[in-house]
Amino acid sequence: MELPVLNNIAPDTSKDGCSAGSCGSTSDQMNHLPEHIREKVFNHPCYSEEAHHYFARMHVAVAPACNIQCNYCNRKYDCANESRPGVVSELHHPVQAVKKVLAVAATIPQMTVLGVAGPGDPLANPQRTFETFRMLSEQAPDIKLCVSTNGLTLPEHIDELTKYNIDHVTITINCVDPDVGAKIYPWIFWKNKRIKGREAAAILIEQQQKGLEMLVARGILVKVNSVMIPGVNDKHLEEVSKIVKAKGAFLHNVMPLISEAEHGTYYGLTGQRGPTHDELQALQDSCAGDMNMMRHCRQCRADAVGLLGEDRGSEFTMDKIEQMDINYPEAMKMRAEVHAAINEELESKRLARESKVQLVNIQGVQNKEVTRPVLMAVATKGSGVINEHFGHAGEFLIYEASPEGVRFIGHRKTTPYCEGGDTCGDGESVLDKTLKVLAGCEVVLCSKVGIEPWGPLEAAGIQPNGEHAMEPIEDAILAMYEEMRTAGKLVQKSAEQQMAA
């Protein structure tokens, strides 16, 4: 965890403390991204674990063919490491796929993203994939599309791809070194030939990197998936991570190799093991902190339909869909309402809880959006978490949140508003003292705030908040700061207001 907590640094000397200090590494991960991409990343339901419970996504299997072989894949089944092992998807003709998408989207209004991931490679089936996209862009413009590809033919399809409502592209990049690649990819089909070994890997790597660069240049979000194969690319993936991030991938997601012998893959049959939980964790941690964002997505089943943890796929078999009478334009209105309501709900919850240091750094600093510093008071018994009732606090810790991060400013003593016991006898006058102590603060974070002090606090311009109980102080402060930023409360105040603070 690298939080820019600059303890005990005097307020006016720290303005540039961060660029050389501890928060640099976090902002580095994203500061190369153009502004509009950063916005997309942070406002997108799929990248937030919480939003995952509100929005649904689905996949259609329109792309059966593949143009490479991976050692973790057995083409008799769906790709084991990109979808569900050992199962063959029901293949859809583009017309059927579109029908299915419309049926699902009309029935489950939370459906926002359609993925085309296989069972082969979408871009090895350009006609089917693009026909599906073209029809959907026309008939269901409110659905975002995403594509997962091995990248081999990405450069040649980039123009076509960018015509549609593509939300993001996922490239599976397992290596940037052909010698490593030769141990992962036995062959590729390239320019009408089957090419094997190191040469094949070199071509694949070149095309993947080129494709990544082209997508970024066109402002399309790129996520990179890597399969961690112990002894083959585990050490190497740190380098992969650095490179793809430097080129503008917004996320690098490392997944564990799945190699059960019964799947009949090369790795499965030659005893190549997958990583242990600890090995995976260690690699994910050493690659970057922002991978947290995608951890919830790993188990996404390619054929599942519906919200997280439910599968309504059986409601949407082709024969049932044929019976359905779908008025999509009508459905689209209902969908828009549902989405707006969800977004509203998430706006308060998601940003407050999930946004951490990156958000403040990235959207605040690199966006060149000037947000003003805010003082917040924290009631704590220690352990670095918010675990004290407002009324029991004998002192408050004061922090300053700003685009540079969170700084500890100092302690401020008071008399506990509720001195022990259950009765809060002369609370009123003690509260007055506390209000003075908290002057300048705009938020007070505690594990609980009673109803009585709530009004006076608000009246004094101090927002009481008990929603971050037991959370680490810095996380909670950053979340609050981000919430305020989103609510438009952080635009620079006039000089006199700052003086008063």
Add this chain to the structure above:
Amino acid sequence: MAFEIIESCVNCWACEPLCPNQAIYEARPHFLINPDKCNECAGDFEESQCVSICPIEGAILNDLGLALNPPGSLTGIPPKKFAELQAAQRAA
């Protein structure tokens, strides 16, 4: 002079769009090659296109009935290993 697709074909569609003679067609239980149309890509490509992209060892045979992608040639899986797995799965 024509190739043949046999039952180990997994109907993946990879070969179909590549055939310069439109000799390959979707069929059940598996794709087929029209022997009248297939010229083994002679004059069109250096390599027979269906054979070059097919991921399944043994799915395409030449006119002598020999696998054009013999066992082990594509996946690198030793044929013995694969036979063991198949035997185990049959037993299960």
